[in-house]
Amino acid sequence: MPQSDVPSPQEKLNQAAPRMPLLDISKQSGSLAQRVYESLRGAIVAMELPPGTMLRKQIICEQLGVSRSPVTEAITRLASEGLVEVVPQSGSRVTRFSMSDIREGAFLREAVELAAVAKVAAERTEEQLGELTRNLRLQALYLEDGDADGFYREDERMHELILSFTGFPKIQTLADTGWIQVNRARQLLLPLEDRADGAFEEHKPIIAAIQAKDPIAARKAMQKHLNRLVERLEPLVVQRPDLFE
Amino acid sequence: MPQSDVPSPQEKLNQAAPRMPLLDISKQSGSLAQRVYESLRGAIVAMELPPGTMLRKQIICEQLGVSRSPVTEAITRLASEGLVEVVPQSGSRVTRFSMSDIREGAFLREAVELAAVAKVAAERTEEQLGELTRNLRLQALYLEDGDADGFYREDERMHELILSFTGFPKIQTLADTGWIQVNRARQLLLPLEDRADGAFEEHKPIIAAIQAKDPIAARKAMQKHLNRLVERLEPLVVQRPDLFE
DNA sequence: GCATGTCAACTAACATGTTAGTATTCAATT
DNA sequence: AATTGAATACTAACATGTTAGTTGACATGC
Numbered sequence: 204m205p206q207s208d209v210p211s212p213q214e215k216l217n218q219a220a221p222r223m224p225l226l227d228i229s230k231q232s233g234s235l236a237q238r239v240y241e242s243l244r245g246a247i248v249a250m251e252l253p254p255g256t257m258l259r260k261q262i263i264c265e266q267l268g269v270s271r272s273p274v275t276e277a278i279t280r281l282a283s284e285g286l287v288e289v290v291p292q293s294g295s296r297v298t299r300f301s302m303s304d305i306r307e308g309a310f311l312r313e314a315v316e317l318a319a320v321a322k323v324a325a326e327r328t329e330e331q332l333g334e335l336t337r338n339l340r341l342q343a344l345y346l347e348d349g350d351a352d353g354f355y356r357e358d359e360r361m362h363e364l365i366l367s368f369t370g371f372p373k374i375q376t377l378a379d380t381g382w383i384q385v386n387r388a389r390q391l392l393l394p395l396e397d398r399a400d401g402a403f404e405e406h407k408p409i410i411a412a413i414q415a416k417d418p419i420a421a422r423k424a425m426q427k428h429l430n431r432l433v434e435r436l437e438p439l440v441v442q443r444p445d446l447f448e
Numbered sequence: 449m450p451q452s453d454v455p456s457p458q459e460k461l462n463q464a465a466p467r468m469p470l471l472d473i474s475k476q477s478g479s480l481a482q483r484v485y486e487s488l489r490g491a492i493v494a495m496e497l498p499p500g501t502m503l504r505k506q507i508i509c510e511q512l513g514v515s516r517s518p519v520t521e522a523i524t525r526l527a528s529e530g531l532v533e534v535v536p537q538s539g540s541r542v543t544r545f546s547m548s549d550i551r552e553g554a555f556l557r558e559a560v561e562l563a564a565v566a567k568v569a570a571e572r573t574e575e576q577l578g579e580l581t582r583n584l585r586l587q588a589l590y591l592e593d594g595d596a597d598g599f600y601r602e603d604e605r606m607h608e609l610i611l612s613f614t615g616f617p618k619i620q621t622l623a624d625t626g627w628i629q630v631n632r633a634r635q636l637l638l639p640l641e642d643r644a645d646g647a648f649e650e651h652k653p654i655i656a657a658i659q660a661k662d663p664i665a666a667r668k669a670m671q672k673h674l675n676r677l678v679e680r681l682e683p684l685v686v687q688r689p690d691l692f693e
Numbered sequence: 694g695c696a697t698g699t700c701a702a703c704t705a706a707c708a709t710g711t712t713a714g715t716a717t718t719c720a721a722t723t
Numbered sequence: 724a725a726t727t728g729a730a731t732a733c734t735a736a737c738a739t740g741t742t743a744g745t746t747g748a749c750a751t752g753c
Contacts, residue, residue, distance in 0.1 A: 234536075234736070260704080270738040275705085276524065283525075285618070291479075292705050292744040307616040310567075311560065318559035371552040373530075373626075381622060479706070505734080515708045520735085537714040537735050 235269050240277035242267070247286050247297055248387045254299040254446050258287065284380050286387075299448040302440050304384045309433045311381035313426065315374060316362065320409065320425045321418035323368045331368050332414055338364060339410050342403055354399045361406060365413075388436050391443060398435075405431065480514050485522035487512070492531050492542055493632045499544040499691050503532065529625055531632075544693040547685050549629045554678045556626035560619060561607065561674065562667045568613045569658045569666035576613050580655050583609060587648055599644045606651060610658075633681050636688060643680075650676065 231238050243263075246252045263274050278295050281287040285304065289295045323331070338361050345353035366375045405428040412421035440447050476483050488508075491497045508519050523540050526532040530549065534540045568576070583606050590598035611620045650673040657666035685692050 236736080272737050272739090276521075276736095278705095279521065280528075283528075289705075290745075292703095293746065294704055303615075307618055310563065310614070310616055311619065311622060314559045314563035315556065318555065318562075322555075369555070370548075371555055373552055374556065377556060377622070377626060381618075481706080517707050517709090521706095523735095534735075535715080537733095538716070539734055 234273070236273035236276040239263070239267060239269065239273045240280050243277055243281060244286065247281070248383065248390070250387070250390050252297050254297050256297045258295040258297065260295075284383060286383065300384065300388055300439070300446050301448050302437070305388055305436055306433070308381045308384045309429070312378055312385070313429050315378045315381075316366070316429065317422045317425055319366050319369045319374065320413070320421045323365050324413045324416055324418040324421035327368060327413055327416070331364075334364055335361065335410050335413060339406060342406065346399055346403055351397055351399060354403075355393075358402060358406070385432065385436065388439060389432065391439055391446070392435060401431070402428070479518070481518035481521040484508070484512060484514065484518045485525050488522055488526060489531065492526070493628065493635070495632070495635050497542050499542050501542045503540045503542065505540075529628060531628065545629065545633055545684070545691050546693050547682070550633055550681055551678070553626045553629045554674070557623055557630070558671065558674050560623045560626075561611070562670055564611050564614045564619065565654065565658070565666045565670045566663035568610055569661055569663040572613060572658055572661070576609075577659055579609055580606070580658060584651060584655050587651065591644055591648055596642055596644060599648075600638075603647060603651070630677065630681065633684060634677070636684055636691070637680060646676070647673070 231241065233241075243252070243258075252258075258278060260271055260274050260278070264271055267274070278287055278289070282289045282295070286298060287295050288298050327335075338357055342354055342357045342361070345351075345357060363375065366378060405424070408424040409421060409428065412418075412424050476486065478486075488497070488503075497503075503523060505516055505519050505523070509516055512519070523532055523534070527534045527540070531543060532540050533543050583602055587599055587602045587606070590596075590602060608620065611623060650669070653669040654666060654673065657663075657669055
């Protein structure tokens with residue numbers, strides 16, 4: 204096997220990966236283009252395809268066993284989300300981080316999510332409140348067990364619930380798209396420290412404000428919570444300058 | 449030439465337009481896909497392609513003198529914006545209006561634009577204020593001349609300026625995408641009445657609040673302004689039920 | 694050693710061929 | 724007459740061939 208991981212003492216430019224580090228075999232559902240899109244998107248957000256990686260259609264095609272059409276469509280979509288840069292007549296590469304992109308995503312997410320949480324606080328039903336408090340109890344449970352992954356999942360679930368309770372289905376997609384650079388950058392600091400209890404303490408007043416049907420308090424609590432993450436991302440530009448443009 | 453335009457005496461279902469009502473000859477700039485996209489998008493928003501119209505790739509291709517590839521990409525993009533519905537293995541048609549889509553777009557736009565105007569009010573420079581007041585004076589001028597089109601243009605320009613002053617370039621695109629159903633519906637009531645002076649009176653306090661660096665007042669004034677439009681759209685579902693789903 | 698011009702390799706963008714699934718038509722059956 | 728079902732016509736989705744433009748390596752000239 205010509206696959207060697209240690210041979211070259213100098214790696215020089217490893218920008219072009221002769222073999223994509225990880226791409227799930229597409230046996231999911233949906234159109235081929237959709238599957239390729241999800242596969243690539245997942246790999247990019249998980250930093251398996253680090254910023255600067257060249258995306259070579261031909262290699263992706265043979266690795267996934269599809270033709271160029273669905274791959275092209277997938278890359279086009281990724282480019283429209285800002286995860287990939289396309290250089291006309293040349294090539295596509297995974298975008299590097301840019302702090303202004305992250306700030307912009309955070310601004311958008313804050314705008315949308317504050318409006319959402321205020322609306323939900325004003326209009327929530329008892330049933331919706333029940334779902335949220337159940338989610339909060341789940342968070343507490345995972346926290347007790349020290350299950351960081353579980354907590355992380357329920358954290359995301361809480362934000363999802365709030366957005367969905369607005370009754371506007373596309374808001375979720377929009378917020379995701381705008382926020383995605385933040386989520387990608389977040390992968391970088393996940394292994395560093397466990398901030399779960401801090402997050403949990405910030406979640407409680409949000410749910411409490413929804414319970415009290417107090418939109419203003421809900422906005423404030425959510426704002427505090429969202430700001431925390433961006434604050435923690437700011438230092439990254441110094442710590443990992445290689446990943447920023 | 450076997451091309452005959454008069455053979456069938458009965459048109460029956462004219463849902464499918466044998467000849468697209470209007471499509472600018474693409475001699476603009478950008479990629480073919482981009483041009484086709486803009487051409488179709490313009491025709492849909494201007495209601496030249498009314499809701500329910502079937503989009504026939506082949507006809508669009510020969511009318512614009514391009515192959516299916518750029519047309520396909522354009523339709524895919526339109527579908528992702530919700531202007532076109534794609535039925536797998538069947539066809540694509542211009543979407544009908546849905547009041548919930550419009551309300552969702554309005555919610556999103558309000559969320560983003562209120563956050564933007566608050567930020568701008570807090571951080572604006574003298575130069576930016578100058579641009580805004582100049583824009584306001586232009587509005588007054590067009591109003592005096594009874595130039596509705598000119599006023600409409602400056603109205604849109606004002607919103608554009610405010611979004612751009614946030615320093616976040618993609619916000620503009622995002623807001624447009626979410627708001628587009630509202631803009632399309634707006635075409636329906638444009639010929640009905642002239643509300644320009646009403647709009648102008650609503651614009652003044654917005655700029656005044658930005659001048660005063662008062663984010664809260666800016667939010668309130670903008671909120672009032674945006675709500676007006678949606679209120680006026682609500683009756684449409686009764687007046688033109690044929691255009692709604 | 695450094696700038697410059699040529700050339701080869703690669704790519705996106707575009708064109709076109711193929712496949713398979715859907716809706717509609719219309720005749721056959723009830 | 725109403726229902727059904729087979730055949731047709733059409734489409735999106737996918738595969739593949741073609742074209743033209745960009746990048747980067749290399750050799751040449753300064």
